[in-house]
Amino acid sequence: MQFIELRNIYKTYHIGDIDIPVLREVSLNVARGELVALMGTSGSGKSTLMNILGCLDRPTSGEYWLDGQEVSRRSADERALLRNRTVGFVFQSFNLLPRTSALENVMMPLAYARENLSDRQARRRSAELLERVGLGDRLDHLPSQLSGGQQQRVAIARSLINRPAILFADEPTGNLDSHTSEEILQMFKQLNAEEGITIVLVTHDAAVARLARRMIRIHDGVIESGAFVPGSNPAGSQQAVSQSAAGAQAIEGGT
Numbered sequence: 001m002q003f004i005e006l007r008n009i010y011k012t013y014h015i016g017d018i019d020i021p022v023l024r025e026v027s028l029n030v031a032r033g034e035l036v037a038l039m040g041t042s043g044s045g046k047s048t049l050m051n052i053l054g055c056l057d058r059p060t061s062g063e064y065w066l067d068g069q070e071v072s073r074r075s076a077d078e079r080a081l082l083r084n085r086t087v088g089f090v091f092q093s094f095n096l097l098p099r100t101s102a103l104e105n106v107m108m109p110l111a112y113a114r115e116n117l118s119d120r121q122a123r124r125r126s127a128e129l130l131e132r133v134g135l136g137d138r139l140d141h142l143p144s145q146l147s148g149g150q151q152q153r154v155a156i157a158r159s160l161i162n163r164p165a166i167l168f169a170d171e172p173t174g175n176l177d178s179h180t181s182e183e184i185l186q187m188f189k190q191l192n193a194e195e196g197i198t199i200v201l202v203t204h205d206a207a208v209a210r211l212a213r214r215m216i217r218i219h220d221g222v223i224e225s226g227a228f229v230p231g232s233n234p235a236g237s238q239q240a241v242s243q244s245a246a247g248a249q250a251i252e253g254g255t
Contacts, residue, residue: 002065003032003198004053004166009062009072011048011221022048023059023221030200032165035192037201037212045221047170050202054087054168055079067165084112088159088167088197092174094151096143096158102130103139106158113162129157133187149180156187166198167191173208185211 011023022045030036040046051057052064055071058079064072071082096105106126110117117125130136133153143151152172159167169188173181189211192199201212209215217224 002029004030005065007063009059012060026223033196035199035212037209037215039209039215040218041204044218046202046218050168055083086165088164090155090159090169090172092171094155098143101140102154105154109161129160133157148176152184168200170202
């Protein structure tokens with residue numbers, strides 16, 4: 001079984017008597033340790049799909065298997081526990097607490113973790129992660145005292161504090177200039193290569209998607225294709241390529 005497997009996922013929102021279908025017959029696989037881009041325009045359904053993959057929401061129908069567990073029918077509390085143990089998130093808007101230092105922002109998810117760390121241990125782990133992302137000299141700085149790129153680095157460190165197996169990055173460079181964006185993307189690539197973290201980049205930007213080993217394209221709630229990016233060194237086999245019920249075209253390339 002793949003690390004992530006979606007089987008015939010539908011998501012429909014109900015507003016009064018109106019049904020609004022957002023995802024239709026979505027099936028895809030992601031292998032452990034892959035770096036994947038989920039690409040689509042605004043309104044394509046990619047954020048809804050990320051919310052399901054990240055256990056923030058559940059589908060109307062279909063199955064979602066995560067690391068061998070079927071999670072789509074779990075309660076909100078059960079999904080929250082699974083998220084905290086398995087999933088990390090990085091968002092476009094950073095989502096840092098404005099009156100809290102970089103160190104304390106990184107520590108925050110530990111308050112909800114099963115791991116019972118002392119305050120000293122939590123501070124040490126947080127400091128090590130900030131050092132890892134190049135902010136070892138900014139531990140006591142507030143978000144307002146940091147540049148946009150530095151704030152995103154704090155957000156990345158925070159997403160790693162519970163040692164997640166998978167990291168979702170939702171338009172992670174949307175508020176950054178091109179030079180800083182490149183630095184952040186290379187950081188994701190390094191984390192994937194050195195730490196083996198499965199990473200899903202959610203983006204509308206083809207330049208960002210090209211960083212990934214594989215692109216999964218979604219349009220109007222339907223997976224259109226899953227292709228290896230030319231010049232990449234994709235992990236896993238052809239079985240890891242995204243497929244839809246209509247039959248997605250799998251194109252294997254790279255070196």
